Structures are given as structure tokens and as C-alpha cells.
Amino acid sequence: MDLSSIKQPVLDGDAQATVAAATEAVAAGVSPSAILTEALIPAMEEVGNLFACGEYFVPELLMAARAMSAAVEVLRPSLVTSGYEAAGTVVIGTVQGDLHDIGKRLVAMMLEGSGFDVVDLGTDVAPEQFIAAARDSGAAIIALSALLSTTLPAMQSTVEALRAAALGDTVRVIVGGAPVTDEFARRIGADGYAPDAPGAAALARRLVRVGGEAAVN
Amino acid sequence: MTGKERILTALALRQPDRVPLYIHGINEAPIIGIGRHLTDGLPEPKLFHEMDPAEKMKLLDTLFLLHEEFGVDGFTSFEIGHEVEVDAEHVKDDWGILYTRSHHGLPVAKGHPVTNAADLEAYRPPEPSRSHLLLLDMGRERFAGAKALFWLMRGTFVRSWRLIGMENYMINLRADPVFLHRVAQMVENYNLQQLELLAEAGLDVLVVEDDIAGTDHPLIAPRHFAEFVEPYNRSLVERAHALGLKVVRHSDGNLWSLMDTLLASGYDGLNPLEPQADMGLEKVKDSVGDKICLLGNIDCRDLLPDGTPEQVDEAVRQAIGDAAGGGGYILCDSNSLHPGVNPENCIAMFEATRKYGVYDAA
Numbered sequence: 001m002d003l004s005s006i007k008q009p010v011l012d013g014d015a016q017a018t019v020a021a022a023t024e025a026v027a028a029g030v031s032p033s034a035i036l037t038e039a040l041i042p043a044m045e046e047v048g049n050l051f052a053c054g055e056y057f058v059p060e061l062l063m064a065a066r067a068m069s070a071a072v073e074v075l076r077p078s079l080v081t082s083g084y085e086a087a088g089t090v091v092i093g094t095v096q097g098d099l100h101d102i103g104k105r106l107v108a109m110m111l112e113g114s115g116f117d118v119v120d121l122g123t124d125v126a127p128e129q130f131i132a133a134a135r136d137s138g139a140a141i142i143a144l145s146a147l148l149s150t151t152l153p154a155m156q157s158t159v160e161a162l163r164a165a166a167l168g169d170t171v172r173v174i175v176g177g178a179p180v181t182d183e184f185a186r187r188i189g190a191d192g193y194a195p196d197a198p199g200a201a202a203l204a205r206r207l208v209r210v211g212g213e214a215a216v217n
Numbered sequence: 218m219t220g221k222e223r224i225l226t227a228l229a230l231r232q233p234d235r236v237p238l239y240i241h242g243i244n245e246a247p248i249i250g251i252g253r254h255l256t257d258g259l260p261e262p263k264l265f266h267e268m269d270p271a272e273k274m275k276l277l278d279t280l281f282l283l284h285e286e287f288g289v290d291g292f293t294s295f296e297i298g299h300e301v302e303v304d305a306e307h308v309k310d311d312w313g314i315l316y317t318r319s320h321h322g323l324p325v326a327k328g329h330p331v332t333n334a335a336d337l338e339a340y341r342p343p344e345p346s347r348s349h350l351l352l353l354d355m356g357r358e359r360f361a362g363a364k365a366l367f368w369l370m371r372g373t374f375v376r377s378w379r380l381i382g383m384e385n386y387m388i389n390l391r392a393d394p395v396f397l398h399r400v401a402q403m404v405e406n407y408n409l410q411q412l413e414l415l416a417e418a419g420l421d422v423l424v425v426e427d428d429i430a431g432t433d434h435p436l437i438a439p440r441h442f443a444e445f446v447e448p449y450n451r452s453l454v455e456r457a458h459a460l461g462l463k464v465v466r467h468s469d470g471n472l473w474s475l476m477d478t479l480l481a482s483g484y485d486g487l488n489p490l491e492p493q494a495d496m497g498l499e500k501v502k503d504s505v506g507d508k509i510c511l512l513g514n515i516d517c518r519d520l521l522p523d524g525t526p527e528q529v530d531e532a533v534r535q536a537i538g539d540a541a542g543g544g545g546y547i548l549c550d551s552n553s554l555h556p557g558v559n560p561e562n563c564i565a566m567f568e569a570t571r572k573y574g575v576y577d578a579a
């Protein structure tokens with residue numbers, strides 16, 4: 001079956017059509033994990049590229065992410081029985097004192113679109129909240145966003161608190177947001193930095209694939 | 218020239234006696250930090266609502282004082298008295314929007330009273346109130362015509378997303394465009410009514426404050442902007458012009474793909490021209506400087522927080538060199554004097570404007 005019939009409605013942000021196409025593919029015998037990894041995830045990758053080059057904007061990305069998650073919900077039962085495992089769980093939030101939401105939401109959507117389970121803690125998130133959520137969810141990655149130069153210290157103290165909480169050797173911390181740089185990420189001991197939402201998804205995939213090796217580049 | 222004449226001349230794309238200086242927005246901490254160079258008895262930096270009545274009066278007086286002492290040519294006012302405290306961390310405004318407070322800046326809308334068309338049917342917007350213009354009255358009395366009086370009016374996009382939520386707004390661009398248009402109309406009506414009160418109260422410059430872009434791109438597609446946002450702001454421009462006011466458009470971020478639509482609205486000025494968002498003055502002056510006055514660009518993201526006064530001095534010199542030729546430039550930072558800026562750098566910005574901004578000597 002031609003999986004582009006599933007990709008296109010994701011690109012169009014059409015949840016109903018995406019669910020219908022995915023359901024049809026299952027009925028035609030395509031495995032749910034193939035639908036996910038060969039149609040839905042690549043479609044979101046393309047959406048990310050279109051966003052990065054300014055052809056798509058926040059609403060288009062939002063609609064595509066919704067279309068994809070509607071299809072994933074339909075596939076979930078069969079994904080579970082077929083033993084498919086999500087790429088891992090990411091706990092994400094904007095650091096304490098910072099109320100900027102939009103960029104962090106985009107990163108969360110792109111991570112979901114990459115096959116991660118995402119726990120979005122919202123904005124103004126205290127270090128203890130990140131720690132508790134990471135413990136509860138068994139997160140592989142903790143993602144911190146900051147948009148203000150005045151909340152960069154909160155990002156640093158969150159990274160320190162996460163380290164002190166000894167969440168496990170494999171838990172990785174990634175950071176981003178307009179005032180964050182690669183150099184800053186290194187300095188505060190983060191495991192990775194990405195400049196934008198598609199980059200954050202690629203970084204997270206790389207980190208879980210390489211078994212958690214630091215990826216500040 | 219008075220500050221007011223200087224600002225109005227620049228907004229008319231003509232050359233004043235020197236480059237006007239303007240503060241678009243300023244939080245409590247920099248008022249206190251800058252104010253310490255001028256007066257004693259200021260409290261430690263804290264939010265306005267945390268101050269006792271005497272401290273509040275002192276803060277306001279210091280705000281006026283720094284405009285006088287540093288020769289800031291325009292004074293920005295905005296609505297006050299329209300919010301009630303819900304608890305220590307939240308306030309609600311007269312639209313029923315809930316805001317979370319933060320020491321890092323202005324309260325941010327997080328609770329939205331209208332979700333869909335049915336909610337809107339039952340919803341009654343507030344009436345603009347004359348008593349909420351108190352800060353404008355105070356500025357008018359204090360400066361007595363010496364400074365241009367600006368007013369920050371939240372535009373269609375900002376008021377709409379505050380009311381219905383940002384993601385909900387974005388989803389409804391497709392799901393229920395009629396709903397978005399009705400919200401926009403409601404906002405427009407409110408703003409138009411408030412504009413009448415403002416004109417009667419002696420306003421000089423309306424600022425349509427409507428952030429629509431991030432560092433790289435607009436938040437929504439240019440075609441959505443042209444359909445759902447700008448027509449409603451444009452009617453404010455038209456009415457303000459009919460009332461004899463100048464109008465400045467404020468939006469952060471990279472505005473290039475929206476520029477034609479913005480210019481078609483007929484604004485007199487564009488602010489804040491963020492350098493990191495490809496809104497460098499040389500480029501902007503070259504491409505639209507003959508059509509719209511430029512206000513802003515002194516970097517408040519990295520330079521004013523972390524730079525040195527010498528670097529600020531140089532940035533001001535450069536900005537004036539790039540944009541002030543022939544008039545049509547008002548010096549201002551690239552968003553606001555927010556809690557992270559270094560007060561010494563702000564003072565360096567004010568002083569450098571005086572130093573390099575004299576047209577005759579240029």
C-alpha cells in the first residue's frame with residue numbers, strides 16, 4: 001500500500017483524514033508500527049522542515065501534530081499488542097519564572113511527532129516539578145526551554161538540581177530557547193542543545209539511539 | 218524643540234533638531250535601578266503590587282523624573298485599575314482573563330474565559346472606562362505638553378489570544394474562522410471606543426501593540442495575518458488619524474513577510490526592530506525608511522543586559538548613523554527596559570542619544 005496517502009493528510013493537518021487513512025492501512029494489512037515509522041513520523045519530519053524554512057507556521061505545525069496524535073491514538077492498542085515501544089518519554093517545560101509557552105509547545109509537538117511520549121509540564125516549572133515528573137514517568141530525556149536572559153540562571157539551577165537528584169545515568173537533559181546557545185548549554189552541563197523544534201526532535205532521537213551519549217555540538 | 222515636537226516631527230518623517238529618545242516599556246526593576254542615580258528613598262526592586270502606597274507613589278514619581286532628567290521625549294502610558302487580585306500570584310482583568318504574575322516581567326495571560334462560538338454568544342465584553350486612563354492623565358499634567366504622550370493599546374491578535382487562548386486561536390484559523398472574526402470585531406469595537414476616550418484625554422501617539430512574530434518567522438501565516446488581524450488594526454489607524462493622532466505599530470520579531478500588509482495599514486511608525494530578528498536598521502531604513510518612521514533596535518536581549526556602557530554607546534552611535542539621516546528615526550530599545558537590563562547601560566543609551574543625536578553637528 002502507498003503510505004503517502006497517510007502522509008499527505010498529516011501535512012494538511014487533517015486529523016479526520018489521517019485517522020481514516022491509517023485505519024484503512026491497518027485493514028489492508030499494513031503493520032501499525034510501519035504506519036508510524038514509515039508514514040506518520042516521516043510526515044512530521046517534513047512538517048518540521050516546512051516550518052524551519054518558513055512555509056509552515058505555528059498553526060500548521062499544531063494541526064499536523066494533532067492529526068498525527070489522533071492517528072496514534074487509534075493505532076495505540078495494536079501498537080501495544082505488537083510490542084512496539086515508544087522512543088522513550090520526554091518531560092518538557094519552560095523553566096521557573098519564565099511564562100513563554102509557544103516555542104516549548106512546538107518542541108513538545110515535534111518530539112511527539114518523532115515517536116516520543118511527552119509529558120508537558122507547562123511554563124514556570126520549578127526544578128522539583130521536573131524531578132518528580134521524570135521519576136513518575138521514567139523519562140529518558142528532560143527538556144528545558146527558556147526565552148528570557150533573566151531565566152537562564154533558573155535553567156542552570158534546574159540542570160544542577162536534576163544532576164543532584166541522581167535520576168539515573170541514562171537520563172539526558174536537553175536545553176533550548178532564543179537566548180540559549182550551544183556554549184551556554186555546555187557550560188551548565190546539559191547533554192544537548194538544539195536551536196529549534198525540529199532540531200530538538202532530531203537531537204532527542206540521536207540521544208536515545210546512541211544510548212545517551214552527550215550531544216552538545 | 219520640545220520632546221513632543223521632536224517625536225511628532227520624526228513620526229512625520231521629517232528631521233527634528235535632534236534624534237528623539239523614547240521608552241516603549243519599562244518594568245519596576247529598571248525604574249528603580251535607573252532612578253537610584255537620580256533620587257534617594259527607592260525600595261528594593263519588587264513588583265508594583267508588592268509595594269506600599271508610599272513606595273508606589275515614589276516609583277511613579279521616579280518614572281516621571283527619569284523621563285525629565287534623561288530627556289526622554291515621549292511618555293508611554295497604559296491601562297491601570299482594570300485588574301483585580303485573585304491571589305498572590307494571579308490577577309484577573311475586566312475581560313475575565315486570568316494572568317500569572319512573575320518577577321521576570323509583566324503578568325502573562327494563562328486563563329481564557331471564551332473557548333468557542335457558544336461561549337462568545339454568552340460573553341459580554343467590558344466597556345472602556347475613562348478612569349483606567351489615569352496614567353495618561355498623570356503624564357499629561359506632569360509634562361504639560363513638553364513630551365509626546367503615547368498609549369499602549371493591545372491589538373487584535375494579542376487581545377484575541379488572551380481571550381480565547383493561543384492554541385485555541387490557532388486551531389480556529391481553520392476550525393472556526395467566523396468565530397475568530399467575531400472575536401476580532403469585538404476587540405476592534407472596544408479599542409475604537411477606548412480610542413475616543415484617549416483622544417479626548419489629550420493623547421498624541423497611539424501604539425498598536427500586537428506581537429505577531431518570533432525571531433525567524435511570524436507566528437501565523439502572512440495570509441492569516443492579512444485576513445484575521447490587520448484589517449481590524451487598520452481601522453484603529455484610520456480612526457486615530459481622523460482624530461489627529463499619530464500611530465505606531467509595535468511587534469517583536471521578524472516582520473519582513475508581513476511588511477507590505479503593515480505598510481498598507483498606514484502606520485506612522487514601526488517598533489521595536491529587533492536586531493536578532495533580521496530587523497537591522499540599515500536594512501529597514503533602506504527598504505522602508507521613506508515610508509514609515511523607525512523606533513527601536515537598541516538590543517535589549519543581549520546588549521542592555523550583558524554589554525558594557527561603552528558597547529551601548531557604540532550601538533547608539535551606529536543606530537543613529539544607520540537610521541537617523543534625514544529624520545524618521547526615534548531611538549528606543551528593541552522591546553522594553555525589562556527586569557534583566559543593566560540600569561547603567563540604559564543610562565548609557567540615554568546619554569549617547571544626546572551625544573550623537575544632534576542633527577546640526579552631524
Ligand code: B1M
Pocket residue numbers: 058097098099100101102103104106107143144145146147148149150174175176177178179193194195196197198200242244319320321322323324325326383428429430431432436469470471489491494517518519522551552553554555556557
Ligand atoms: C529543550 O530543547 C529546546 C530546543 C529548542 C527550543 C526550546 C527547547 N525552546 C524553544 N526552542 C526553539 O524552538 C522553538 C521553535 O523552533 C523556538 O522557540 P521560540 O519561542 O523562540 O519561537 C516560537 C516558535 C515563537 N516565538 C515566541 O513565541 C516568542 C515571541 C516573542 C515576541 C515574545 C512573546 C510572544 C511573549 N512575551 Co516575550 N516574547 C519575546 C519574543 C520575541 C522573539 N524574537 O522571539 C521575547 C522572548 N520576550 C522578551 C521579553 C523582554 C518579555 N516577554 C514577556 C512576555 C511575553 C508574552 C506573554 C507577551 C508573549 C508570550 C506568550 C506565550 N503564550 O508564550 C515578558 C516576560 C514574561 C515572563 N515572565 O515570562 C517580558 C520580560 C516583557 C516585559 N518587559 O515584561 C524578550 C526577551 C529579552 C531577553 N533578553 O530576555 C524577547 C526576545 C522580545 C524582544 N524583542 O526582546 C526556539 O527558541
